[in-house]
Amino acid sequence: MARSKSVAARKHRKILKDARGFKQARRRRVKTAKESLLHAGQYAYHGRKLRKRDLRRLWIVRLNAACRENGLKYSELISRMKKANVEIDRKILSDIAVSDPDAFTKILSEIK
Numbered sequence: 001m002a003r004s005k006s007v008a009a010r011k012h013r014k015i016l017k018d019a020r021g022f023k024q025a026r027r028r029r030v031k032t033a034k035e036s037l038l039h040a041g042q043y044a045y046h047g048r049k050l051r052k053r054d055l056r057r058l059w060i061v062r063l064n065a066a067c068r069e070n071g072l073k074y075s076e077l078i079s080r081m082k083k084a085n086v087e088i089d090r091k092i093l094s095d096i097a098v099s100d101p102d103a104f105t106k107i108l109s110e111i112k
Contacts, residue, residue, distance in 0.1 A: 059094040066097035
C-alpha cells in the first residue's frame with residue numbers, strides 16, 4: 001500500500017514553490033519563506049497603487065513640457081480645457097503630445 005503524505009507537506013511544498021527566486025533561507029525554510037511571501041504580497045499590493053500614481057505624474061510632466069513649448073503652463077491648460085468642455089484625459093493628451101506634436105498644437109489652439 002502506498003504511503004500517504006500529510007496535508008502539511010503539501011502546503012509546505014506550495015509555499016516553497018512560491019518562494020523560488022528568493023535568497024538563502026527565504027527559499028529553503030518553510031517558516032521564513034511563508035513570512036517572506038506575506039511581505040512580498042504586501043509590497044506587490046502597494047506597488048500596484050504606486051504605479052498608478054507614478055504614471056499620472058509622468059503624464060503631467062510630459063504635458064507641462066509640451067505646453068511650455070507652445071507658450072502655456074500646465075495649470076492654464078487644465079483650466080482652459082475645463083472651461084472649453086474638452087474631456088480628453090491626461091494619459092491620452094500626453095500620448096498625443098509625445099507622438100504627434102502637430103495635433104497637440106491644434107488642440108491647444110482650439111482651447112485658446
